[in-house]
Amino acid sequence: MNEPDETLKIFFAETEDLIKTSEESLLRLESAPEAGPELEELFRAIHTLKSGSAMVGFDHISEYAHLIENLLDRLRDGKLPITRPLISFLLEEIDFIRDMVDKCADGETGIEPVVLEARKARVNRFLGMDSINRDDADLSETITHNSIKAKKWHCYNIDLIFRKNLFESGIDPLLLLLNLKEMGEFIEVVSDSSELPRYEEIDIYKLYISWRVILKSAASLQEIENIFMFVKDDNDIEIEEITNRYKDGVDLKAGGMPIGEALIEKKSITKNDLEEALKKQKKIGEILVEEKKIDKEALQTVVTMQEESRAAYRKTSIRVDVSKINYLVNLAEETGVGLSRMQNMLSDQEAPNMYEINLQLESLIKVNREFQERVAQVRMFSLEGTFRRFQRIARDTALDQNKQIKTIISGTETELDKEVIECITDPLKHLVRNCVGHGIESPEERMAKGKPEEGIIEFRAYQKGGQIFVLIRDDGNGINIEKIRERALEMGIEVPDEEIDNETLMQIVCNPGFSTSSSVTKLSGRGVGMDVVKTEVKKLGGSLKIETAKDKGTTFTLAFPLTFALTEALHFREKDRSYLVPLWGLVGTEKFEQSNIRSFGGDEKLYRFRGNYLPIMNLSRVYWDEMSDINSQEKVMIFLDTGRRGFGLIVDEVLDCRQIVVKSLESNYRNVKGISGATIMGDGSVALVLDLFDLDKIFFNKN
């Protein structure tokens, strides 16, 4: 990948950050609407975005950001009050910019000009017409690069009298003269050294000499002036065109003139002829196709490839904290040192010291384990950005429904796998909308209930045990159980007659398409429901829990295993096969004791574990017809908890605990019930990784 591509990649990553920063500043600005650091931060973000996008050639984004910047400038100057509608408006504008950037990232060229113009007009309405005039336009246009166009020759008289302290500003007059020389030919150069003091009085940091140059050049007066653009304002520089005086003897036939223009000059063809001829030039790809050098399909493949690689920019790159990388480099070095020590030990003596070698090996294993953990960490991202986005959604929803809310965010430093964050963000957005839309009551209603007018929406993330929890809580009216029951019956979902507890509730609302909302509002009740949330969470190996209490509010808790690339798992044997079960689901293990078993009816058996009776299951029930002999004294119990219920598993032997990389069974073989994947053990054998949720289903929902 070459460097311009690299620049684009950097641009997309930076822009994403800038957009996030802008949103955050806007939200904070809303709670304290005055010009201050927040506004400055926002201004800087937009400003940087503007110049960045112009730099990589996304002019439409840059122009747009410029308009927003103008608007912010007026806020800064206090010419426009910071109001809630204005902040809403700005948030929308930020969204629009994000859209444009996303389009560019996906390789699309731009946005419909009509749409863009309409949006611009909207911003201009806020700005007021007077601000549109740009007194600075002339300045940005003065810099035109000096492409040597074949024109007529001109002669200039250039007087250069610099201020004495010119060197202090880092300018070298000789360099300017050299630049000037590149523009054409010096006919005459005169230096005036009359200002030069006596030798002993000379200050070598001062400039005493001035020049007069007579230049013959094809460049325009403007181009000549441009050479002095950094010095012309505070030095005495006069440029005068004297072409008429020097006209005689000047050759008008320019050597470097493009043939087309030379022909025009000689009046052999007209300008139109030339333009027509130029139009006939084709794109390289088309020419090659025409000459049968490549076929159309090959061309199309390359074009598609180009487009795809553009689209892939953002998806393939992640930004990683330098400190994380440094740590990895350290570990890599440590491994290197360890290995070379080991090599020494092995080669040094005739009889290597096995004890030492073992010690060394152990420390290498430790380093390697840490290495694996740290590498997995590279994929981890803080939830900060996600929560801020949720905050934004909550705010928008509340505003849309005339509700008042306060958002509380905590645990934003908690890190989750990038993939997890990407997968859960969209379904969770829906959850957030639900919390505000269905959960929080209107201010009047809340007053009547004796609650503060402002509803509370809380986003919290924390790590506990081997899991990461993401919690979304509202202090609204809670889920209306009766309404759920009614609706469930209507939809033909089975509902128990007794009181619905949180768990049953969860099962009901996670039915595909379940929605109680009678009216579909703008933001919630679109039928994309809890089932989507649950599916996504489950796909990632996580679990979802709902707790609700009337008028106290509802809490959604999502739990995810810590890492995905590496899973900590318990390795055990049952019959002649080895299995792994993820450690986060493990509660404990113990030797099987016949006396702890209680049976009641048929196959159902309970096992006493830490004072509780848990149902016990046997893998044979899933994978073999014949039940293994549980009367054997050599058996081991493994106790598992899926978050929904705990159960025990009888197995032959517990082997060890290890970190594994789970490979999908589905993509390599086919989907097998109860198995989430497989892994290759150290000795080359394959062990199956159990899917606790699937097992739960197989064991307990068999009907």
Place this chain on the structure above:
Amino acid sequence: MMEEHILVVDDSPTIRSAVSFCLRNAGYEVSEAKNGKDGLKKLESMKESRQGLALIVTDINMPQMDGITFIKNVKKSNFRFLPILFFTTESKKSILEKGRAVGASGWLVKPFQPEQLLWAVKKLVWPK
């Protein structure tokens, strides 16, 4: 002879990357700094060798230490005769005046084309 060395100071990674790329392409050696403070640190580290430093290119609007303060500081240092080119998006006269007053050698109005950058650099750096 050592390659001409240019220090690029800008808080936006996009601009830094684009400017550096363009300069490297033109055969200059480039160092980068994130803001004025960082820039001064880089200069401090080059104090002894100077490493053929021929030009400083800096943004104005930056966090921590803005470009104007940065230029002021450079002008107080060993590097005071080094030409400084600054970028600005606000092409208001006042900014240009300010830059000139503290001793900058030239400016460019963002966004600029690579040719414009090289053109300006060429005016301030001796050809090899």
